[in-house]
Structure formats: structure tokens, C-alpha cells
Amino acid sequence: MNKFIAPSILAADFTNLQHAIEMINNSKADWFHIDVMDGVFVPNISFGMPVIKAIKKHAAKTMDVHLMIVDPDRYISNFKKVGADILTVHYEACTHLHRTIQAIKTEGMKAGVSLNPHTPIAVLEDIICDLDLVLIMSVNPGFGGQSFIENTYKKIEQLKNLIAYSGSKALIEVDGGVTDKNIEQLSEAGADAFVAGSFVFKSENPSETISNLKILASK
Ligand code: DX5
Numbered sequence: 001m002n003k004f005i006a007p008s009i010l011a012a013d014f015t016n017l018q019h020a021i022e023m024i025n026n027s028k029a030d031w032f033h034i035d036v037m038d039g040v041f042v043p044n045i046s047f048g049m050p051v052i053k054a055i056k057k058h059a060a061k062t063m064d065v066h067l068m069i070v071d072p073d074r075y076i077s078n079f080k081k082v083g084a085d086i087l088t089v090h091y092e093a094c095t096h097l098h099r100t101i102q103a104i105k106t107e108g109m110k111a112g113v114s115l116n117p118h119t120p121i122a123v124l125e126d127i128i129c130d131l132d133l134v135l136i137m138s139v140n141p142g143f144g145g146q147s148f149i150e151n152t153y154k155k156i157e158q159l160k161n162l163i164a165y166s167g168s169k170a171l172i173e174v175d176g177g178v179t180d181k182n183i184e185q186l187s188e189a190g191a192d193a194f195v196a197g198s199f200v201f202k203s204e205n206p207s208e209t210i211s212n213l214k215i216l217a218s219k
């Protein structure tokens, strides 16, 4: 199975985004992970449409957009317009999740659902076959650079079982505190895609760090 590395732009130097984008383009990374925060669903505000549009102009890889916002339905077509390929919403932020997922697909994007650390896998039972991706948060969303929550391994295994049992084709992505210390075990547990922010951008050689994560995940 192919494993995907998704560096998170949130940890890049915002005064030199083009440098970060070119680094990712020329690296072994698979996706650009783009974190959108509204200061309501999470206690932090990151960036919105104009910045995503600017990234898309230079990005040569899949745009994996993670919405940490309330009422995401209001903006689905806007995110398509600025270049999202995968659009992930939070289970906890959607009242009519099935409708939201259908709207994302109607716009021609892949549809993902993210679960906070406290949200059980079981809530996905009746939607799993409609999903292209499930994003398991391994930290509480809102900030980069937090410590990995160990309970994540168990959740990934449970999700893997649900996917196998239901016949869903959803990929499993993990987000928060991913490093060279936990990526192998996350991959063994069943994760397909790995978001890494601080660990990549705070390293001496981000491109080499990405290659190394890819090797460890693919073991
Ligand atoms: C957190 C975001 C993450 C964040 C990960 O709310 O969803 O994508 O950028 O950053 P690290 O890898 O530093 O935990």
C-alpha cells in the first residue's frame, strides 16, 4: 500500500511561503496539508482563501485542506475555487454531515471527515462508505507543535477494522505530533497518510526529513 506524507504549511515561514512550497514540490512529499482555523471551532485563527489561492498557484501536488471551522457548508464551493483537491470537515462541526459530504463530492473534491481525540470511531459507522478519507486527530486541533496522544494507535486499528468490515475505500490520515518516533507504529496500525508540521519545518533539512518519514512509513 502506498503511504502519503503531507507536510503542514502551518509550520512554514509565512514570510517566505514560496520557499516552503518549492521545497515540498521538490521533495518526496505527496500532499500539501493546509490547516484552516476560524477562531470559533478551535481557539486559533490561521489563514483563509487568499492564502490558499496563492499556495495553489505554485503547488504541484495534491492540496489536502483541513477545515477546523464551524458551518463549513457555507464555504465548500469557495474552497473548490481556490484549489482544494481533498476537503476535510470535522465531525464535531457538522449538524448534517451526510449532506456536507455529498456537497463536497458534488463540487468534484475528495471528501474527508476528521475526528477529535475524544470522538469515538463508532460515529462513522453510517457514513464510512461515503468517505474518501478519515483524518484522525492525534492532538487537540488548533495548534502545531503539540505532543502526540498515545490512544491514537488504538483508534486507527478500530478505524481500519470498520473500513475492512464495511468495504469502504477511505484512506486513514493522522494529524498532530507525528515524528520519526511514531510514524512506523502509526503505519503498522493502518494509517495511510501522515501530516507533519513542526517535525518537518523545524528540522535542519526539511526535504531530507520528509524522505526519512516516507521511508519509515513505507517499511
Ligand atoms: C493542528 C493541525 C495540524 C498541525 C500539525 O490543529 O491540524 O495539521 O499543523 O502540526 P504538528 O505536526 O506540529 O503537530
Ligand code: ZN
Residues within 6 Å of the ligand: 008, 033, 034, 035, 066, 175, 195
Ligand atoms: Zn491539520
